[in-house]
Amino acid sequence: MNSMNHLLDDPMVLRELIMDHYQYPHHHGLTDDPSYRHVHMASDSCIDDITVQSKIVDGIVEDVRFDGVACTISTSSTSMMTDLMIGKTKEQAEAIVDEYFRMIDHKEYDPDVLEEAVAMKNVYKQANRIKCATIGWKAMKQMLEEGEGHE
Amino acid sequence: MxxxxxxxxxxxxxxxxxxxxxxxxxxxxxKPQCVIDAVSGFYTDHTSNVHRGDYAIAAENDALYDGTRKVVASFIHCDPREVIFTHNATASLNQAAYGLRKFLKPGDVVLTTKAEHASNLLPWFAMQKECGIKVEYAPLDSQGRLTEEAFLSAMHDKVRIVALAQVTNVTGAEQPIKAIAKAAHAYGAYVVCDGAQSVPHMPVDVRDLDVDFLAFSAHKMCGPGGTGVLYGKKELLTQMDPLLYGGDMNARFSSDGTVILKEAPVRFEAGTPAIEGVIGMRAAIEFLQKIxxxxxxxxxxxxxxxxxxxxxxxxxxxxxxxxxxxxxxxxxxxxxxxxxxxxxxxxxxxxxxxxxxxxxxxxxxxxxxxxxxxxxxxxxxxxxxxxxxxxxxxxxxxxxxxxxx
The missing domain is CATH 3.90.1150.10 (Aspartate Aminotransferase, domain 1)
Structure with a gap:
């Protein structure tokens, strides 16, 4: 086991990661650039209201951004998602999203693929928060399925 | 004590x-045990539909169900014929709004506030789209409270309906409904009151408040889910159309489409109701009245x-x-x-x-x-x-x- 994985087994570290991503979310704030697709996730829950944008060119996820009003779990899980997606091919990105949903569903998963997002591994214990941990990821999944370009 | x-x-x-x-x-x-027992008694002792059976347990069941109207009437101080059983306060408010459509014309105003629950706003929003009426908001203070003065400042001749909660569901502001109803009636407007957060917690007298409609749910007052009440003044109920058509609410109909409806309240209770819910609500009200x-x-x-x-x-x-x-x-x-x-x-x-x-x-x-x-x-x-x-x-x-x- 490498040192990175070892650290990601430590609850204190995982807690700090969620705090960090919540207080200083990555790729936060939306762009007006028309080459981005966006998904507004407001109908799934009456509390969280998140918009995720992505730019996918020639099969590569070039950028992902998000903004909105949301709880710690929604914000930090979406922030972690943006880190994992950017620079990946569409196929790699889809594989990571699938792996994440396996973890959230409390199935077998590969923690190496999910990196910091393993901080969400215990969310399944609070059934009402699964929505929070998946809101941004669902938006990303939808954009990956829709493919490239902007209609 | x-x-x-x-x-x-x-x-x-x-x-x-x-x-x-x-x-x-x-x-x-x-939920107290007496309510749970009243609900389960329907399943274990007197299962039957209402107003249909010619056998002993059906008569017992009818007596419990219809008798609940009297219990509700004594609880909120009205005539039992003014008590409509619904599925919840939301259904009650939707029925009130739907029934009032025929009293409204384009340009009429429904006056409410921004502290209202979705169930006392969305039915009016829908009518705004469909009937050309306008929803306006009386001003509130920063804790969601409406004063009589603030209400009067927003009141005018085009207001035909005043839709307000007696107690709002987030800040718990108790609005001066009695004074508001008096002022609204002076303008010829009707008052639709959402009692979901008041009826379970305080004595409510519809005659004293003089509201035209009052809606509440059994499940917020120790009663079962799926059951609510719409109180409506008799003279208004007789003029209103039901939201739902079906069994029990009609007297007869013929192949040419002629339908003769029963009188209120049954007119507004199409289909098999939540019988155990109504019977359970009776137990809940009696429990509250005892305390x-x-x-x-x-x-x-x-x-x-x-x-x-x-x-x-x-x-x-x-x-x-x-x-x-x-x-x-x-x-x-x-x-x-x-x-x-x-x-x-x-x-x-x-x-x-x-x-x-x-x-x-x-x-x-x-x-x-x-x-x-x-x-x-x-x-x-x-x-x-x-x-x-x-x-x-x-x-x-x-x-x-x-x-x-």
Whole structure:
């Protein structure tokens, strides 16, 4: 086991990661650039209201951004998602999203693929928060399925 | 005076969930054994449809069901023929709105406030689209309260309907409905009152308030789910169209499409109702009447004052409705999103609700998108409040995230 994985087994570290991503979310704030697709996730829950944008060119996820009003779990899980997606091919990105949903569903998963997002591994214990941990990821999944370009 | 230990013995959930502090009664109340027995009695002793059977248990069932109208009438002080059984306060408000359509013409105004629950706004929004009426808002103070003066400042000749909660569901503001109804009637407007958060907690007399409609749900007053009441003045009910058509509400119909409807209230009760719900609601009202609505109101006021005072001692808590005399306490822990804070309270066995509580334009009044709502009922105790306050004092971002590890 490498040192990175070892650290990601430590609850204190995982807690700090969620705090960090919540207080200083990555790729936060939306762009007006028309080459981005966006998904507004407001109908799934009456509390969280998140918009995720992505730019996918020639099969590569070039950028992902998000903004909105949301709880710690929604914000930090979406922030972690943006880190994992950017620079990946569409196929790699889809594989990571699938792996994440396996973890959230409390199935077998590969923690190496999910990196910091393993901080969400215990969310399944609070059934009402699964929505929070998946809101941004669902938006990303939808954009990956829709493919490239902007209609 | 209420004998709280005895009252609590009537609620089996306190034995089954000894660690639970339930402060979410504005969402739904806990149920006493007598209500559970009344509901299960329908399944075990007198299962039958209403107004259809010619056999003994059907007669017993009909007597319990129809007799509930008298019990409700004595509870809110009206004629039993003015009591319509519905599925909940939402269904009641939708029926009232639908029935009032024929009294409205394009350009007419429905006057309400931004503190209303979705169920007393969306039916009017729909009519705004479909009937060309206009929804207007009377001004509130920062704690969601409407004064008679503020109401009058917003009132004018085009207002045909005034739609207001007697007690609002987030800040618990008690609106001066009696004075408002008097003023509204002077303009020839009808008053539709949402009693979902008032009828369970205080004596409500529809004759004294002189509202034209009052809606409430059984499940918020110790009764079963799926059952509510619409009170409507007889002279209005006779002119109103039902929202639903079907069995029991018609007297006869023929192949050419002629339909003769029954009179109110049955006219508004198409299809098999929640019979066990209605019978359970009767048990709930009788249970509340035995304790006394005055006693319930006085005790909750005292409990709320204690809760507020203890919460105000906490530096990490911001309260949005400190000046309301009773009802829920709406608050946030500074720097912690409401759902995260509610999650932490849940980890300490404190049940509260977080979010916007279906009052999605209230943020324009109280200045925050979401709150934690801790709501009381007569079965709550000061010890429970102490436990809640102790847990609230520990709400922090670290602790809220800590529940996942």
């Amino acid at each position: 209420i004998d709280i230990p005895t009252v609590r013995k009537a609620f089996p959930i306190f034995q089954n969930q000894p660690e639970l502090v339930y402060l979410d009664s504005a969402a739904t109340s806990l 006394g609505m005055d006693n319930i109101h006085a005790y909750e006021k005292e409990l709320r004052a204690y809760f507020l005072q203890r919460m105000q001692e906490l530096n990490n808590i911001e309260i949005y409705n400190p000046d309301n005399a009773y009802g829920p306490v709406a608050f946030n822990a500074k720097g912690v999103f409401s759902q995260d804070a509610a999650g932490y309270l849940a980890s300490r066995n404190i049940a509260v609700r977080s979010g916007n509580h279906c009052a999605k334009i209230l943020h324009e009044v109280i200045g925050t998108d979401s709150t934690i709502r801790a709501s009381l009922y007569f079965y709550n105790t000061k010890e429970e409040i102490d436990r809640c306050v102790a847990a609230c004092s520990d709400i922090s971002l670290e602790n809220a995230i800590g529940i996942f590890f």
